[in-house]
Amino acid sequence: LWKYGKSAPEVMTELVRHVDIGIANEEDCQKALGIEADVDVAGGELELARYEGLTARVMERFPNLSALAIPLRESHGADRNGWTACLRDAEGFKVASHYEITHIVDRVGGGDSFAAVKGALGL
Numbered sequence: 001l002w003k004y005g006k007s008a009p010e011v012m013t014e015l016v017r018h019v020d021i022g023i024a025n026e027e028d029c030q031k032a033l034g035i036e037a038d039v040d041v042a043g044g045e046l047e048l049a050r051y052e053g054l055t056a057r058v059m060e061r062f063p064n065l066s067a068l069a070i071p072l073r074e075s076h077g078a079d080r081n082g083w084t085a086c087l088r089d090a091e092g093f094k095v096a097s098h099y100e101i102t103h104i105v106d107r108v109g110g111g112d113s114f115a116a117v118k119g120a121l122g123l
Contacts, residue, residue, distance in 0.1 A: 008031055009032060009033055009034035013033055016062050017062065018064070020064070021067045021068075021069070022067070022068045023068075023071070023115050024058075026039040029057075037050075039051065052093045058088075068087070068089075072085055078104065081104060081107070083101055084096050
């Protein structure tokens with residue numbers, strides 16, 4: 001779908017320089033920003049230390065960001081997921097409560113739902 005005549009990192013890195021709060025997943029960081037994620041999303045378990053390192057690398061590369069949030073999903077099956085999120089800001093690295101979501105009928109994007117809640121709360 002990317003047809004802008006330049007690679008995604010060439011375009012997105014310039015855009016992110018104008019962003020205050022970022023919401024991204026590990027694939028966004030890798031494919032759109034060109035920052036190595038070094039995260040195993042298929043393994044079924046979250047390695048939070050790797051996300052701590054990833055958020056630090058993104059914040060270092062983009063000092064304009066005041067915060068970076070990454071929604072984290074553990075896909076246990078089509079109708080059961082674990083869900084949490086991590087955040088890096090000036091105070092450090094934080095991890096939200098973990099939730100087990102069961103009886104999923106139609107899975108919503110983690111980043112989309114995360115941004116919707118943030119917007120609904122006026123954050």
